Amino acid sequence: MRRHDLVADRLILLRGTGLVAVGYAVGASVQSAWIYSTLVPEWAQVDLWRRLTANGVGVLALVVGLGVLGAHRAQGALALTTRMLAAALLMGVLRVAVQVALGVHPPDDTQSLLAEAVVGAFIAFVSAGIGVWALFSRRRMRVATRAAERQAVSVELALRELEMEEVRVRRQVAEGLHGTVQQRLLLVDARLAKVQERVADAAPDVAQDIVWARAELAESRERDVRQMSRLLYPERLEMGLVPAVRALLGRLPTSIATRLQVGDELRSLDDPSQVGLTVAERLLAVRVVEEAVSNALKNGPPALVEVRLDLVGDELQIVVSNDGNPYVPPAAPDPESGTARLDRRLRLVGGGLRVVGRLPTGARLVATMRLGVAPDEPTR
Structure with missing residues (x-):
């Protein structure tokens, strides 16, 4: 005793x-x-x-x-x-x-x-x-x-292990898409280019089909594969939460203005060279911002998207506002929607998520997640 x-x-x-x-x-x-x-x-x-x-x-x-x-x-x-x-x-x-x-x-x-x-x-x-x-x-x-x-x-440790495993798998798949799949698509494109040269004079119609196929491959490589890679593992996540969110906002159309506000305490904590936010915590926070931005684009489009990140005690507070169409709460919330899934995920770490209307128009997503001292993912 x-x-x-x-x-x-x-x-x-x-x-x-x-x-x-x-x-x-x-x-x-x-x-x-x-x-x-x-x-x-x-x-x-x-x-x-x-x-x-x-x-x-x-x-x-x-x-x-x-x-x-x-x-x-x-x-x-x-x-x-x-x-x-x-x-x-x-x-x-x-x-x-x-x-x-x-x-x-x-x-x-x-x-x-x-x-x-x-x-x-x-x-x-x-x-x-x-x-x-x-x-x-x-x-x-x-x-x-x-x-x-x-x-x-024990529950918290198990959750952290799952988070680390999720980050590891996401990174591996994203790297595979960005590297192996893109490389194979480039090899296929090079092979089609040679075939196009050989049939250019003998079969112009076939050559045109090959040109179309190569264009589709290039678009898929630049848009679909890269987009899927970003969805699995956001850009600049290793550099910190703020760079990752800034990269996410940078992909929005130029017709939509963006504004990112970050509290001083969070800036100090979001230093990848120190023991601050874990990669799993950064990934979850980026997913919240991504969900809010996606909903704004679907229900808008807005003219302005504002993101505010701050540290309140031991909680990370995420507020994403837009000035798009007026927010109308669903009569029967979909438990399988991205917002509902994120809310359940945040509740596991002592947080939560809610969407409210914004005056005079638009919507505001407010999310919180408790930050815990946990070991980061192992280096590979």
């Missing part, structure tokens, strides 16, 4: 036992003073403070005894019961001794002294039992809390 757990256990046991015992001691003193003054006039001369002092010494003896005997460290019911009995007997004996010293009971009244010792030991044992109950309740609560914390950490 950890050292600070033992200290906490000892404090709970002694505090619980002491509070219950003090309650018994004060109540018994007041009750005894009233009963003796009413029913036994010859004992009415015993002051209340003497009874309180004797019982107070007994409570102190009980608490000190439990602490010295290490009842909070006891392993097993027998060891714990033995230490509780020893502390209870110590209280009973010291309480009677102080009563005799202060004149609460005469020293030759053996029957009364024995009764006081037995009652005191019994009350002490009951008080210690309540303290032990409080101790065990605290231990069960501590075990349950730590189990919940371990489960939460």
Whole structure:
């Protein structure tokens, strides 16, 4: 058991036992003073403070005894019961001794002294039992809390592993598209160019078909393959979130104005040379901006798209606004839409996403994601 757990256990046991015992001691003193003054006039001369002092010494003896005997460290019911009995007997004996010293009971009244010792030991044992109950309740609560914390950490670690794996796969596929697939398309184009030269005079119609096929290949290579590569792994993501978002906005038509605002704290954190945003966090944030921009183009087109990135506490806040057509919330939200999927993904990291209307027209997407200290993806 950890050292600070033992200290906490000892404090709970002694505090619980002491509070219950003090309650018994004060109540018994007041009750005894009233009963003796009413029913036994010859004992009415015993002051209340003497009874309180004797019982107070007994409570102190009980608490000190439990602490010295290490009842909070006891392993097993027998060891714990033995230490509780020893502390209870110590209280009973010291309480009677102080009563005799202060004149609460005469020293030759053996029957009364024995009764006081037995009652005191019994009350002490009951008080210690309540303290032990409080101790065990605290231990069960501590075990349950730590189990919940371990489960939460396990879930978070599993999520981080999935994020890292997603980034790795996306990067590999994007590199494959950008490298291998483009290279093969270039080889096919070179081969078609040779065929075109050979049939240019003999079969002009075939040559024209080859020209068309080469043009389609070039367009597919420049547009489809590159676009797919960017969707899988955004440009400049390795350089940071801000460069990646700026590259994304740079691909918009020139008829749409863009504005990017970044908070100073986020600029400092978004330094790839330091332990800041992980690649997985950057990728998720870029996906949020990409989704907002895509929706703006589909529902617009807007004349202006504004993106604001900022750090609020330990959360990254993403706000994307546009001045396109007025936003009309769907009557029945599609759980399979890109926005809904991103919202579920953000909730896994303690964030969320919502889309609201913007005055006088347009829409605003607001997303948050909690940033955690997690190891970045392994280098390949």
